Amino acid sequence: MVREDGKRNFVMREDGQEDSVFSGNMPRQAALKAARRLDPASSESDAEANATEIRLREKGTDKVHIFDAWAWEEDAPDDKPDWMGDRITKGNVSKKGIEHIEE
Numbered sequence: 001m002v003r004e005d006g007k008r009n010f011v012m013r014e015d016g017q018e019d020s021v022f023s024g025n026m027p028r029q030a031a032l033k034a035a036r037r038l039d040p041a042s043s044e045s046d047a048e049a050n051a052t053e054i055r056l057r058e059k060g061t062d063k064v065h066i067f068d069a070w071a072w073e074e075d076a077p078d079d080k081p082d083w084m085g086d087r088i089t090k091g092n093v094s095k096k097g098i099e100h101i102e103e
Contacts, residue, residue, distance in 0.1 A: 010034075010056035013064060018057065027065040028093060030056055035069035035091030044092070047072040051094070062100045067093040 002008055003023075010030040012020040020037070024030035034054055041047035047070035054069045071091040076084050 009059040010065070011059060013055040013057050021059075022056065027056060027058070028067075028095065031065065031067045031069060031093040031095075032091055035067075035071050035093050036089050038069060038071040038091065040071040040073040040089045042073065044070075044072045044074075044090075048092070053096070054093075055099075057101070062102070064099045064101055066096040066099060068096060069093045 007023045007025055008027075008030075010022050010024070010027060011018040012022065012034055020034065022030035022033045024033065031054060034056065038052055041050065051068040051070045054067050055064050056067070057064045069091060070093075071089055073087050073089055076086055076088045
């Protein structure tokens, strides 16, 4: 379902359980937010080699968006705000497809 601001809500599915909610205009935007919650690797190339499958169900529909996701840590930019730490977590995703659930 689309909210008033145009964003949609996606729920992370793990072993039939749905717990974390991520929002975004597109499924990829929500998947990128979810990817940053993964255990980060030391570099992007190491992280991509060990990609994790994540499944996001769009609330109000039977669509489950499937992505390969990975995260890594890198140094924060020089112009970072004061509250930001010296290391940041970045994430990336690659879409594998869509499934429809029957419940």
